[in-house]
Amino acid sequence: MLEKRNPIQIGEAVKRVMEHKQEGSTECVxxxxxxxxxxxxxxxxxxxxPHFDRAPYDGYAIRSIDTQEASQNHAVEFEVVDHIGAGMLTDKELGPFQTVRIMTGAQMPVGADSVVMLELAREIERDGKKYMETKRKHKEGENVSYRGEDxxxxxxxxxxxxxxxxxxxxxxxxxxxxxxxxxRKPVIGLYATGTELLDVDEPLEPGKIRNSNSYMISAQILRAGAEVKYFGQLPDDFDTCFDAVSKAIEEVDLFITTGGVSVGDYDYLPEIYAKLGAEVLFNKVAMRPGSVTTVAQLDGKLLFGLSGNPSACYVGFELFARPIIRTMLFTEQPHLRKEKAILDANFPKANPFTRFVRSALRVENGKLVVTPSGLDKSNIIMSLAGANSLMILPGGTRGFEEGSEVEVLLLEDHVGSDWLGKTGAVPGCRIPKQRQNDT
Amino acid sequence: MLEKRNPIQIGEAVKRVMEHKQEGSTECVxxxxxxxxxxxxxxxxxxxxPHFDRAPYDGYAIRSIDTQEASQNHAVEFEVVDHIGAGMLTDKELGPFQTVRIMTGAQMPVGADSVVMLELAREIERDGKKYMETKRKHKEGENVSYRGEDxxxxxxxxxxxxxxxxxxxxxxxxxxxxxxxxxRKPVIGLYATGTELLDVDEPLEPGKIRNSNSYMISAQILRAGAEVKYFGQLPDDFDTCFDAVSKAIEEVDLFITTGGVSVGDYDYLPEIYAKLGAEVLFNKVAMRPGSVTTVAQLDGKLLFGLSGNPSACYVGFELFARPIIRTMLFTEQPHLRKEKAILDANFPKANPFTRFVRSALRVENGKLVVTPSGLDKSNIIMSLAGANSLMILPGGTRGFEEGSEVEVLLLEDHVGSDWLGKTGAVPGCRIPKQRQNDT
Structure with missing residues (x-):
């Protein structure tokens, strides 16, 4: 007998997760x-x-009033009474027709209200004393950066x-x-489940594959801005999983498992949530991939049961776990940033479900253009490696043509969106009755 | 007397730097x-x-030939001889009308060449034995993921x-x-020079400012993918600077100083390069800000003399030091990624120099739109904080209007461009004779 699950819309699923968001906390580094x-x-x-009036150019600090008579035909002469660079101070207060040679960034001398740029000054030496003359009238405040200007x-x-x-x-x-x-970076606990999993340093065996989801999710956690606490791999065995999971939950802010959430014969996560007494927020979402994504909460702590399928696992993390992490980082826009782009491929086949297609987003002549990053559907690995975005293809009765406008979610971004919002309420997103087990 | 420097075009400056690029090296992590x-x-x-043929769905592994007679009116029955999940193996070889119940990801039994999905199978128990029947014809290879498919x-x-x-x-x-x-992350040495500099933990003093360039450049170095070796601050004193710099160069892959490269009275970097015997590749670039950016090489090691002005320092690093770092990371596109965008502000004033304006790039309805991030020119601090790009405004005799197309360089990007290229040869980029000391 197949278990019948009741799929909910994506927007509703995100909302249910966000109802259990936690406050972040501060640390000083x-x-x-x-x-x-x-x-x-x-x-x-x-x-x-600046916190003092300063010279924005190399030149001569003067009293602008002394240049009143200056003109192309009449140079005004100043006595150079000091010479300062940035970080130096003069103790000279400018009297009439006195000047201080001053370098960019230095504090203006008392009495000065303008700077004659080097280009407009002529330096003279006479009797061992230095003078400067200029033919240009200066206004009060000319070439001065005033305190508090920035x-x-x-x-x-x-x-x-x-x-x-x-x-x-x-x-x-x-x-x-x-x-x-x-x-403070939230600590995200992570367990991979699946009897088929080998660790990265183990040789391949018949029927087994290396665990890649843990490494992928770890990187996604880091990219989201959190810290990973990786607990290891678990076989598909109820008691082992239950003990491990119930202990691990205590040590982290959020808890993620990969695998074991579908309705297969060895998928124990649903039973584990039940025995823990956790409240399941949803266990089926009207989306592809990731439809079996399950989220539960236990005493306010969120438990994310992501699919063991790499694409589904990837998408489930980004849509549901990332906004919780970013919220704990005090971001007001915790969801993936959503933009519009031109589709650069044909998706002739209609799909009743909203799809999140791993895509490569690029710019062409100032416009966003998006291509699925693994053109061959089965090529999960390649499509994840090249993905910098998720293209949203709303479910419905028709396919999508090259050149049409689609929405994309940006993966490598620090800005975000305030709400994944409308995606959840995509019109025409029908939910078929039959079980779809390709995710 | 003002020192006269000979400005070169940006493209030429980048080219001279890239002629001294170094090979990167490998480490294992x-x-x-x-x-x-x-x-x-x-x-x-x-x-x-996959490295073995496997079931992409939960279902029953069969020999497709046995379903030849199946139809809506005629169910074919199979004896269930085993039951496996992902990571498990069966030792049963399928004979005619035998099947193994199989979960997603499990290795196909010997003899099986197709999987009947659970939805299309009916399970029967009779005399303590399990049977499965299906009414659907299956083809060879149907619902099988073959070895090497991905x-x-x-x-x-x-x-x-x-x-x-x-x-x-x-x-x-x-x-x-x-x-x-x-x-291996290149190690970038960094010294800040300037008598006006206080460290971040020091209280403000008249005429002095806190050193912000070192922290800014450190972050830029990290963003570029390298490691920072920060040596501290130096006063504007030739001997102190010379000793410190000549020692520090030995310990790093590239060496950066901030400040001291202009033609001010306390700018000692040019003399230091001379005494070190370094070859100055250029000391003036036809651009704003950053025109006094100086790059030298000593025994093949690049020395970057960036301006003490924060904006000029920022731009100088991104245009000249970043591509060297990214080259050492084996990137084939080490330069800042260049895209086109619509200008969202007026720049009515013409400028003879090509300008790199710190900007905020965003997407509006699928199109890149760029705004200067600090609208007030003097507000250097704010403009750096909001910048995710540098807008290129070619020098010339006219300003730029809102709505025109401009080129932008993306700062937060892992992709890059193969060559900053055309920027250097911007038409109409005249170089005025007079000294411009606002950078």
């Missing part, structure tokens, strides 16, 4: 380790920038939840964040 | 640490995939120089790469 992390607090300006103390410059890129790292340094408050 | 690294050898299939032993599946993503990690596991040959 050295600024040297902050690149690639996510800010857990708003980045505020701790001072004005940022004001207390201003929020970057929102929490933002990925720390090199520019943000520069800002952190500017404002003295030697320690940076970042989101 | 555990597959658990390979995500995010670059393959240093082609990834080859070490076996067929990949053939010896096939090159992924080229060296490719960024290892989750899909490639899965392939590495499939083929038993417990240790993965990856490019």
């Amino acid at each position: 050295s600024i040297n380790e902050s690149y690639g992390r996510y800010l857990s607090e708003d980045l505020k300006a701790t001072s004005d920038v 940022a004001r103390e207390g201003e929020v410059l970057v929102k929490k939840g933002t990925f720390i890129n090199p520019g943000i790292q520069a800002m952190l340094a500017t404002f003295g964040y030697a320690k940076v408050p970042v989101s | 555990s597959i658990n640490e390979s995500y995010g690294r670059y393959l240093s050898e082609d990834l080859k299939a070490t076996s067929d995939v 990949a053939r032993e010896g096939e090159v599946l992924v080229k060296k120089g490719t960024f290892i993503n989750p899909g490639i990690q899965a392939m590495l596991a499939t083929f038993g790469y417990a240790k993965v040959p990856v490019s």
Whole structure:
């Protein structure tokens, strides 16, 4: 007898998972380790920038009023009373027709309100003293970077939840964040199940394959911004699995298993969830691949039962586990970023289910163009390697033609979308009655 | 007296740097640490995939010839002689009208050449024995995944120089790469120069600013795929700088300094290069910002003298140092990826120089749209934080209007371009005679 499962729409499935999202937490790391992390607090300006009036060019700091009479026919002469570079200070306060030679970035002398650029100045030496003359009138504030021009103390410059890129790292340094408050990386537990699995360092045996899902999911966890706690492989044996899983759950923020969630004769995850007393949020989703993706919760902790099929496993992680991780990193847009693109291949065959096709997204003349990354459906391995996106092909009664517009989800992205949303409510997405076991 | 420097075109500058590119080298890391690294050898299939004929669905393995007489009106009956899941083997060889119940992924029994899916089979128990009947004719090979269908032993599946993503990690596991040959990360030495610099944990002082360039460049180095060896800050003092720099160069693959390369009174890098006996490849580039970027080579080792101005420093690194790093990671496309986008702002002011404007690139209805990330020119800090791209505005006599097409360089990308190329030969890129010291 086949177990009958009731498939739900994708949007509904995502919603059920997100109802159990957890708050993230903060840890402080050295600024040297902050690149690639996510800010857990708003980045505020701790001072004005610049925090003193400064010269934006090499030149001569002057009182602009002294250039009132300057013209092409009349050079005005200044006595050079000091010479400073960036980081140096002068103790001279400028009197009338006095100047300080000043380099880019140096603090303006007291009394100065303008800088004559080197190109517009002529330097003179007379009786062992230095003078500068210019023929150009200067206005107050000309060639001066004023305090607070770039940022004001207390201003929020970057929102929490933002990925720390090199520019943000520069800002952190500017404002003295030697320690940076970042989101603690959630710890994601991982068990692979399946009697057929060999470890990566084992030789092949008849009927067995090497476990690739654990390594794939581990990389997906890292890409999402979390940490992996890999517990190993389990055979398809109820008692062994139950003991291992119930212990492992305690040690992590989220728990993922691969395999064992379908309705096959050796798929024990459903029974394990039942014995644990976990609430199953869904065990069938109207999508391909990944329809048997099962998510449960136990005392508020989410348990993700991903398919043992590599493509289904991949997609199930990205749609359901990733947004939970990104939420814990304080991102306001935890879902995969969704964009529109032009389809570069034919999908003549209609499919009643919404499909997520592993795809290579590229730009052609400023437009996004998307191609399935493994043109041959069966070639799961190649299609995963080349994928930087998931193309969404809504279920329905017709296929898709080259040149039509489709939606794609970006996999290598720090921005995200606020809600996978509309995908769940794709019109025409019928759910056939018969069991489909190709995922 | 102002030193007169001879600016060269960007393309020529890139070419001179690339003439001194170095070969990368290989190291082996555990597959658990390979995500995010670059393959240093082609990834080859070490076996067929699948490496045995297997069932792609749950069902019954049969000899297709036995279903010849099957039809809607005539069910054919098989004796169930065994029951296997993935990873299990049967020792039964199928005789006429015998079948093995088989789960997805299990190896096909000897003699079987087709699988009846569960949906098309009816199970019967009679006298304590199990039987299966089907009304459907099956062809040879129907519902069988054949050995080598996904990949053939010896096939090159992924080229060296490719960024290892989750899909490639899965392939590495499939083929038993417990240790993965990856490019050794080049070690990039870094010194910040400038008397005005305070460290990130120091309180602000009049005339001084915190060193942000080192942290920014460190993150850029990590993003490019290399390792940072940060030596610290140096005051604008020739002897101190010379000693420190000449020692540091020995310990690294490439060497970067920030600051001290312009023609200011305290800019000592040019003299330091001279005393070291380094060959200066160029010290002025027809571009903004970053025109004073200086690159030298000493016994084949590249020395990058980046501007102390944050924007100029940022751009100088990405255009000149990044392709050298990516080359050492075996990438065939080491330069920043270049795409076309629609400009979403007005740049009414013409500029004789090609400009690289720090920009935020986004997608709107499937089209790339680019906006300067800090609309106010002076707001260097904000523009760096929001930048995911550099917009190229060719120098010339006219400005650029909203809606026009421009080229952009993508900063957060693992793909790259094979050559920054055409940018260097932008028509109408005049080089003014006067010294421009705003970078």
